[in-house]
Amino acid sequence: MADSLYGAEQARGVWVWLEHDGQALAGVSLELLAKGRELADKAGEPLTGFILGHEAGSLAEEALSRGVDEILLGDNPLLKNYTTDLYCAAAAEAVLKHKPNLLLLGATPDGRDLAGRLAVRLRTGLTADCTNMEMKPEDPSLLLSEVTGFGGGIAAIIACLRHRPQMATVRPGVFLAALSAKKSGAELRRFSPSLEGVPRRVEIVKRSIGAEVDITKSKFLVIGGRGIRGDFGLLRELAGLVGAEIGASRVAVDEGWIGKEHMVGQTGFVTRPKVALICGVSGALQFTVGVASAETVVAINLDRSAPIFESADYCVAQDLFKVLPPLIKELRNSK
Amino acid sequence: MTENSGGFHTIVCLKVVPRPEEVVVDPQTKTLDRAKARSLVNPPDLNALEMALELKEICGGSVSILSMGPPFFEPYLRLAMSLGADRAYLLSDRTFGGADTLATTYTLAKGIQKIGKWDLALCGEESSDGATAQVPPGLAEWLDAAQVTYAFQMAPADQGRMRVRREVKGGWEELMVSLPAVVSVKGNVNEPRFIDFDRRRWALNDSPVTVWSAADIGAQADLIGFPGSPTTVAGVRQVGGRERRKQFLEGTPEEIARELARLLKTQAGSR
Ligand SMILES: Cc1cc2nc3c(=O)[nH]c(=O)nc-3n(C[C@H](O)[C@H](O)[C@H](O)COP(=O)(O)OP(=O)(O)OC[C@H]3O[C@@H](n4cnc5c(N)ncnc54)[C@H](O)[C@@H]3O)c2cc1C
Ligand SMILES: Cc1cc2nc3c(=O)[nH]c(=O)nc-3n(C[C@H](O)[C@H](O)[C@H](O)COP(=O)(O)OP(=O)(O)OC[C@H]3O[C@@H](n4cnc5c(N)ncnc54)[C@H](O)[C@@H]3O)c2cc1C
Numbered sequence: 044m045a046d047s048l049y050g051a052e053q054a055r056g057v058w059v060w061l062e063h064d065g066q067a068l069a070g071v072s073l074e075l076l077a078k079g080r081e082l083a084d085k086a087g088e089p090l091t092g093f094i095l096g097h098e099a100g101s102l103a104e105e106a107l108s109r110g111v112d113e114i115l116l117g118d119n120p121l122l123k124n125y126t127t128d129l130y131c132a133a134a135a136e137a138v139l140k141h142k143p144n145l146l147l148l149g150a151t152p153d154g155r156d157l158a159g160r161l162a163v164r165l166r167t168g169l170t171a172d173c174t175n176m177e178m179k180p181e182d183p184s185l186l187l188s189e190v191t192g193f194g195g196g197i198a199a200i201i202a203c204l205r206h207r208p209q210m211a212t213v214r215p216g217v218f219l220a221a222l223s224a225k226k227s228g229a230e231l232r233r234f235s236p237s238l239e240g241v242p243r244r245v246e247i248v249k250r251s252i253g254a255e256v257d258i259t260k261s262k263f264l265v266i267g268g269r270g271i272r273g274d275f276g277l278l279r280e281l282a283g284l285v286g287a288e289i290g291a292s293r294v295a296v297d298e299g300w301i302g303k304e305h306m307v308g309q310t311g312f313v314t315r316p317k318v319a320l321i322c323g324v325s326g327a328l329q330f331t332v333g334v335a336s337a338e339t340v341v342a343i344n345l346d347r348s349a350p351i352f353e354s355a356d357y358c359v360a361q362d363l364f365k366v367l368p369p370l371i372k373e374l375r376n377s378k
Numbered sequence: 379m380t381e382n383s384g385g386f387h388t389i390v391c392l393k394v395v396p397r398p399e400e401v402v403v404d405p406q407t408k409t410l411d412r413a414k415a416r417s418l419v420n421p422p423d424l425n426a427l428e429m430a431l432e433l434k435e436i437c438g439g440s441v442s443i444l445s446m447g448p449p450f451f452e453p454y455l456r457l458a459m460s461l462g463a464d465r466a467y468l469l470s471d472r473t474f475g476g477a478d479t480l481a482t483t484y485t486l487a488k489g490i491q492k493i494g495k496w497d498l499a500l501c502g503e504e505s506s507d508g509a510t511a512q513v514p515p516g517l518a519e520w521l522d523a524a525q526v527t528y529a530f531q532m533a534p535a536d537q538g539r540m541r542v543r544r545e546v547k548g549g550w551e552e553l554m555v556s557l558p559a560v561v562s563v564k565g566n567v568n569e570p571r572f573i574d575f576d577r578r579r580w581a582l583n584d585s586p587v588t589v590w591s592a593a594d595i596g597a598q599a600d601l602i603g604f605p606g607s608p609t610t611v612a613g614v615r616q617v618g619g620r621e622r623r624k625q626f627l628e629g630t631p632e633e634i635a636r637e638l639a640r641l642l643k644t645q646a647g648s649r
Contacts, residue, residue: 160516168478171479255547340622362631
């Protein structure tokens with residue numbers, strides 16, 4: 044077996060890549076810091092938040108109060124916006140210098156773009172979209188990552204036994220961000236990545252960032268699947284009356300009925316609403332992991348034997364097109 | 379149609395995946411039993427192929443298909459040729475089995491290097507089974523090429539570059555990309571064309587599918603398959619979601635609607 048660029052005996056520290064847009068740290072990065080703290084304590088290793096950017100000092104200060112032992116800030120004008128070549132070069136330089144044991148990244152478009160390339164450059168393993176992570180009790184420097192996707196209610200535990208760093212990505216919403224206070228002695232360290240000679244093969248010429256739909260933060264979700272037959276109108280009307288966001292199964296997204304930012308589940312988002320009202324979704328495991336942390340689940344499905352009812356508190360075995368119109372009427376009347 | 383005789387050359391990486399709803403889990407071993415599942419071409423790979431064929435209409439040149447997998451993939455590669463691809467390469471060897479994304483990307487990169495001159499390698503944004511989205515960036519790294527993920531638009535630009543729009547968190551960005559480049563294409567960004575019936579006979583019978591083994595592409599034994607894969611499955615476990623009430627609401631739709639309205643208001647009341 045070919046080796047990674049450094050070995051387990053040299054590796055130490057839990058690193059979290061802190062993604063940001065220049066204004067704020069990404070939610071998923073804060074979630075990973077909270078989980079990273081827990082893993083670092085189990086492993087008896089320090090927790091480092093790793094930021095790349097330009098003039099990102101205030102973001103680094105903010106991150107410093109999130110329970111880390113250290114923030115490592117790589118600053119360079121070329122790192123103002125994310126581009127693969129430059130970020131990968133800067134990250135590889137820092138990793139090879141400090142040799143962390145773990146490197147965790149958010150499974151956002153840029154996080155996945157970076158992680159996939161960096162893992163190959165470092166010749167190490169990368170686990171995608173972990174739904175849980177723990178340090179192995181008998182060997183607390185080894186990360187055990189849980190991934191679903193094998194279907195049938197099965198999760199696989201993935202480990203990267205010899206190669207370092209142990210890399211993993213996690214989707215937004217899987218872990219909770221703790222409001223942990225600043226750890227005494229937490230330090231901000233800066234470094235200047237040497238980026239001369241790094242090819243710049245991709246140049247950003249335009250960016251358009253709109254208001255982001257973030258279903259992981261909403262308290263009330265109305266979710267539609269194949270059973271709604273392309274018509275989110277009814278669901279939107281209902282959602283409008285109760286201040287809910289719209290969620291969707293993968294089928295509804297793949298059919299092009301709604302954007303991917305609304306997708307609930309393993310490929311989509313893990314949500315934690317107080318109430319999820321789920322209409323015309325069969326209830327595949329890859330979907331239900333996305334609502335497992337909802338406080339109350341209400342499901343409407345024509346088929347009384349649909350698996351979604353195993354994951355629901357209140358079950359309505361009816362045609363959604365017969366139930367939703369009177370429900371909308373009820374809610375409107377009681378406004 | 380078969381020779382890679384110069385001109386703009388796009389390689390489309392295509393994976394054959396099991397139909398998700400037909401994969402069953404062996405209750406004893408708790409491992410995936412894909413033997414009973416029918417297969418299909420990973421859907422976004424068809425969007426990548428469509429993008430390649432549209433570029434070919436503008437830039438000329440040719441389109442190759444590349445896949446790593448068992449021999450039963452071959453008919454799916456022929457399907458891609460009946461849609462408009464010119465030739466296909468199948469990397470097939472028992473020693474490729476058990477590859478994680480590090481070994482997969484190494485193998486695909488060796489295949490591309492063996493094919494020779496190329497300008498653009500297109501992938502789907504992610505597969506519907508492994509779904510890691512790690513293959514396109516990893517492939518770009520092994521090939522030391524430019525990389526763009528989650529592209530939804532692409533057109534030729536000046537100085538032999540491509541103008542590409544990619545999805546980012548909360549929006550999109552437009553990029554000028556030097557070639558060669560590995561680009562992953564989002565699903566549903568275009569309407570894959572129908573089978574070209576004039577090509578069908580050729581595609582099914584005579585079109586060139588080159589099958590290469592590990593030795594053919596000069597792959598190093600410790601970088602492919604299980605030995606080349608740093609990640610391992612350390613165990614499986616049943617994931618039981620939390621216990622729910624599973625209480626059925628009975629009655630006419632109107633009665634149920636009234637009960638639901640009450641429920642929703644009390645449950646979400648404190649929002
Ligand atoms: C690796 C991988 C990752 C995946 N990730 C995700 C993910 O993140 N999110 C996700 O959702 N899926 C995901 N899937 C797909 C998942 O396995 C299912 O295929 C998908 O969730 C099914 O969507 P659905 O329930 O909308 O459609 P279907 O399974 O077709 O179910 C439609 C349901 O609607 C009901 N229905 C029809 N008409 C009516 C009506 N008039 N009134 C009431 N009910 C009606 C039917 O009884 C049926 O139960 C993933 C799959 C794989 C392999
Ligand atoms: C449920 C599950 C979870 C897994 N998790 C991990 C993990 O966390 N880490 C890990 O390293 N491996 C993982 N694997 C193994 C991984 O799926 C394989 O390495 C696979 O060969 C490539 O990854 P992918 O299917 O995720 O591809 P993706 O990166 O999702 O595929 C993107 C695109 O790359 C191209 N492509 C991918 N595979 C091929 C191929 N064989 N031939 C041609 N083109 C291809 C296609 O264009 C495809 O659309 C997992 C497998 C399963 C079934």
